[in-house]
Amino acid sequence: ILNVEQSPQSLHVQEGDSTNFTCSFPSSNFYALHWYRWETAKSPEALFVMTLNGDEKKKGRISATLNTKEGYSYLYIKGSQPEDSATYLCAFPRNAGNMLTFGGGTRLMVKP
């Protein structure tokens, strides 16, 4: 059984705050780590797919790091905006196929 854990479960921040969340995953048989953003009433949207230990990816104000040896990834949002309010999900492919095991998500709410 694969365990993918995310923390915190929810987070309330003020506009302009920077924030970060954690995803932990099995460190053995690593293939890739996915991050998705899921806004209410929309479909989950891929942010990053990370494959290499030490990898760091950036998309606008959002960035992510990966440590495959210890089994964790951090997602950072710099200067949070109300439009960043969403649930952020990480997912771990079971094997080379894209059968993803998702964490429970971190629900971010950014107050103007």
Add this chain to the structure above:
Amino acid sequence: DAGVTQSPTHLIKTRGQQVTLRCSPISGHKSVSWYQQVLGQGPQFIFQYYEKEERGRGNFPDRFSARQFPNYSSELNVNALLLGDSALYLCASSGSGFGDTAEYFGEGSWLTVV
């Protein structure tokens, strides 16, 4: 370009009935996966199909079945519905279906079983 489309968006069924959910992947994508999401949890993997062949199956009972058609669209069938099957069912597509490529999700089909 059209994204992943799912139908119906909402439906209500009675316990014991059967339901069919449909998914059209992004044009050119050969892999389709199905996920079930219940409130408060992350999506759970049900099936993956690639080139019309089942590539993987999650921990779901045999009441759940799926297939993929020559045009790569897919159907998810659930028989003998239980109250616990009430959930959002998400379809996702990708080009290769391998774990190092992002999945593209539809908006889902909300199933309520009463």
